Amino acid sequence: MSNVQKIVPFEGSKLSKKEQIASMFDDIAHRYDFLNHFMSLGIDVIWRKKALSYLKSLQPKKMLDIATGTGDFAVMAEKRLQPDSIMGIDISEGMLAIGREKIKKRGLEHKITLQQGDSETISFPDAAFDAITVAFGVRNFENLEKGLSEMRRVLRPGGKLVILEFSNPTVFPIKQLYNSYFRYIVPLFGKWIAKSQAAYSYLPESVKAFPQGEAMRTILTNTGFQAVTCKTLTFGICSIYCATR
Known part of the structure; x- marks a missing residue:
């Protein structure tokens, strides 16, 4: 078991990590989008656009967005890549309910479908999608x-x-500022805005434990992916991993 698999939102809970994650996101779903943009100062939108730019030349027709949450990434992918269809899956029904409302408001029900699903037992046939995206979900x-x-x-x-x-920045003083922000400020925002300190205390711990850079590239290669690349953004605060089947 890797370190990231041992990090859970609620220490002492008898629930599995998967069940804890679903419960945590159900609890914070109502404030999730706001907190995401607020705590990253809106930079997360730039990161998502950059990530999607790696799929431009592929022109995917059928896309799968894993850990889709409230469907933010799926909505952006529809606008920027114009695929025929996007399927979004997530284990949190609370997040998906908000995502479906968002998609309905934009009149995108014919293009984007959100359904409850587990990323470790994906209920679709082999070779069903041209492209798969995951934003802030694999850890x-x-x-x-x-x-x-x-x-x-x-x-x-x-x-x-x-x-x-x-990812964890390594450059001084970004590393020190980032660690302080994530460790002390983010949990306070979580407690104040989302009424869940546990969720936002889990965030820095899960990032810290997650395999990054070369380690993640090795895992992707060992899983059978090819042409695996890693691009760091904003002083190493975020990373984009690209891989081809």
Whole structure:
């Protein structure tokens, strides 16, 4: 078991990591989008656009957005890449309910479908999608390798996987500022705005434990992906991993 799999939102809970993650996101769903943009000062929108730019040349027709949450990334992908369809899956029904409202408001029900689903047992046939995206979700997997293997299975040969995930900056003084912000300020915002300090205390711990850079590239390669690349953004606060089946 890797370190990231041991990090859970609620220490002492008898629930599995997967069940804890679902419960945590159900609890904070109503404030999730606001907190995301607020705590990243809106930079997360730039990161998402950059991640999607890696799929531009592929022109995917069928896309899968894993850990879709409230569907933010799926909505952006529809606008920027114009695929025929996007399927979004997530284990939190609370997040999906908000996402469905968002999609309905934008009149995108014919293009984007959100359904409850587990990234480690994806309920779609082999080679069903041209592209798969995951934004800030892989570090929450109970079994990272199993989730990545499932993604590879449902991706068509030549299809692309794009993962956007937080990482730990290594440059002074960004590293020190980032660590202080994540460790002390973020949990306070979580407690104040989302009424959940546990969720936002879990965030820095899960980022810290997650395999990054070369370690994550190795895991993707060992899972069978090819042409694996890693691009860091904003002084290393965020990373984009790209891989081809």
